[in-house]
Amino acid sequence: xxxxxxxPEIERYLxxxxxxxxxxVKQSILAKPGKKELKGYxxxxxxxxxxxxxxxxRRAVLHTVRPGPFGHEHMSDRAQSLLWDHTAFNTLPRxxxxxxxxxxxxxxxxxxxxxxEEFFTLTDYGNGTPYAADLxxxxxxxxxxxxxVARADALxxxxxxxxxxxxxxxxxxxxxxxxLVGHSECIMGLIDSYPSEALPAWGSQLIAIERTCVExxxxxxxxxxRLRQVHGDFxxxxxxxxxxADFCLLDRSRGEWGDxxxxxxxxxxxYVFFSLQKSGRLEGHFxxxxxxxxxxxxxxxxxxEMLQVAAPFLVFRGLVMAHPVWYPQLSEDLRKKLFRFxxxxxNADQFRPEQVNHYLDA
Numbered sequence: 001x002x003x004x005x006x007x008p009e010i011e012r013y014l015x016x017x018x019x020x021x022x023x024x025v026k027q028s029i030l031a032k033p034g035k036k037e038l039k040g041y042x043x044x045x046x047x048x049x050x051x052x053x054x055x056x057x058r059r060a061v062l063h064t065v066r067p068g069p070f071g072h073e074h075m076s077d078r079a080q081s082l083l084w085d086h087t088a089f090n091t092l093p094r095x096x097x098x099x100x101x102x103x104x105x106x107x108x109x110x111x112x113x114x115x116x117e118e119f120f121t122l123t124d125y126g127n128g129t130p131y132a133a134d135l136x137x138x139x140x141x142x143x144x145x146x147x148x149v150a151r152a153d154a155l156x157x158x159x160x161x162x163x164x165x166x167x168x169x170x171x172x173x174x175x176x177x178x179x180l181v182g183h184s185e186c187i188m189g190l191i192d193s194y195p196s197e198a199l200p201a202w203g204s205q206l207i208a209i210e211r212t213c214v215e216x217x218x219x220x221x222x223x224x225x226r227l228r229q230v231h232g233d234f235x236x237x238x239x240x241x242x243x244x245a246d247f248c249l250l251d252r253s254r255g256e257w258g259d260x261x262x263x264x265x266x267x268x269x270x271y272v273f274f275s276l277q278k279s280g281r282l283e284g285h286f287x288x289x290x291x292x293x294x295x296x297x298x299x300x301x302x303x304x305e306m307l308q309v310a311a312p313f314l315v316f317r318g319l320v321m322a323h324p325v326w327y328p329q330l331s332e333d334l335r336k337k338l339f340r341f342x343x344x345x346x347n348a349d350q351f352r353p354e355q356v357n358h359y360l361d362a
Contacts (some may be wrong), residue, residue, distance in 0.1 A: 005062070006108060010049060013110040015058075017100055018053050026050040026145055030061065031134075043072065060099060069171045074255060086114065110301070126248045131155075135274045135286075138167050144285045147244065152289045153296065154245035155267060160300040163228045163260040169222035176258040177221045180312055181213050185254065187312070190319040195210050203333075203338050209315060212346045216312040226305065227258050234263040235317075239309030261306055261313045268293050269317040272341075272356060276334050282356045293352040310351040318342040337361075 007024050013020040030046045042063045051058055063085075065078040071327045072078055086101035100114035137143055154236065167173070191206045199206075231238075233253035239245045270292055277288035282290060298306060320326050321350050322338040344359035345351055 001172070005047065005184065007316045011051070012080075013102065013112070014029055014049075014053070016112060017114075020053050020148055024049055024050045025052055025057065025355065027307065033270045043070070045069075054106040068352070070173070073172055073175065078362070097220075102330065114168075116296060116336055126240045126250055127250060128246075130237050130238040130243040132236035132270075134241070135270060138285050139274045139278045148285070148289065149292070151241060151247070153245065155239065156293050157297045158247075159231075159234070159267075160297060161261065161264070163230070163301060163303070165229035167227035167229070168215075169257070170227060171222040172255070172257045173259070174221045176227075176255065177217055179254065181217045182261075183254070183342050187213050187316050189320060190316070190323060193322055193323070201337075202322075202339065205343065209235075209285055209342055209346065211320070212343075213312050213315060216346065219359040220259075220309055220312070222257075223305065223309065226309070227257050228260050229256060230258040230260065231263050259309060259313070260301070260303060261310045262316075264294075264297055264309055265313040266317055268353075269314060269321070273321050276337060277330075278310060280333070280337070281360060287356075291353060291357070307350045307352065311345045311348065314345050314351065315342045 005027065007027070010027075011022045011024055014024075019318045026277070027047055030048055042216050044066050047062045049060050049062065051060070063082070065072055065081055067073060072081070083100050086098040089095050089098040099118075100112055102110050102112045102114070104110055131151070132146060138148065180187055183189055188210060194202060194206060203308055213240050231252050232255060233251055234249075238250045240246055240250065264305060271290040272282050272291070275282045275284070276291075278284075278286070297303070318338050318341060322330070322335045322342075324330075324335075341356075341359045344362035348359075
């Protein structure tokens with residue numbers, strides 16, 4: 001924020017910290033990078049306040065972080081940075097002390113967060129049953145219903161609809177692809193979290209997957225025209241069906257924008273996963289849903305590039321499904337199939353949905 005702040009509101013805020021009346025004497029913007037400065041970019045514009053409290057003159061600097069690249073695109077990114085600063089500044093010898101961390105409300109008033117220890121969100125209650133219950137029924141019985149097709153179609157059409165909304169910041173696409181590979185919740189984070197007792201069996205393959213995914217990042221990150229509105233964690237436990245094909249969603253993750261392949265692979269890999277549990281391959285009703293979903297999505301979205309970029313997103317979901325911590329009850333044979341699948345799709349020129357069983361047996 002380059003504008004000066006409301007003096008009465010800042011005085012009220014400082015009074016809440018000091019417990020005494022405060023009078024602001026002066027406020028001024030500290031030096032910003034200019035054309036003659038070696039440093040040409042800064043994350044924000046600090047504003048210094050000189051204020052009087054109980055007859056003593058004090059000075060403090062208010063820092064904000066501007067929206068921008070380097071992981072600062074989202075409000076939550078900037079909040080994370082400032083919350084970290086408040087704790088970390090005060091644990092390092094000789095560092096300037098952080099007095100407080102706060103936030104500007106939408107009405108421009110200020111709230112103190114300095115005593116906050118944990119944050120939370122409060123949401124509406126989502127009516128319905130997780131879509132995973134439908135997949136479990138198909139896996140465990142021969143009870144396949146017309147509603148199973150209708151629900152898969154509804155989810156497919158929903159993704160086509162939200163993915164039609166284009167993003168305007170190409171840097172967010174580069175970031176999302178970088179996070180797909182390097183984020184703690186994504187490929188490298190999952191690889192690092194495989195327990196040590198699993199490494200004799202899977203360690204060399206995890207290394208190979210990591211290396212190949214870095215190469216895939218270089219292939220994908222320039223396709224910034226693919227930036228679309230996404231859910232980001234579109235799996236069957238985050239989808240609640242109430243009646244017929246009526247559903248609501250939970251736990252949107254990792255940003256509003258990304259590659260549509262993230263959502264499509266997240267859901268369709270679960271058709272593969274449940275079919276593997278049932279018969280060790282993709283077949284029957286799960287293959288019907290899988291093939292129908294891909295064909296319908298590609299037709300309705302006209303996303304001709306999808307199959308060219310899907311591989312690392314499929315691997316992200318495969319690493320979750322093969323993970324001994326996430327799914328400890330899986331047989332080793334099923335894990336082997338998932339690892340074969342991941343390596344095969346990474347080595348293919350593009351993903352071919354009709355060749356899933358070939359990838360599983362490669």
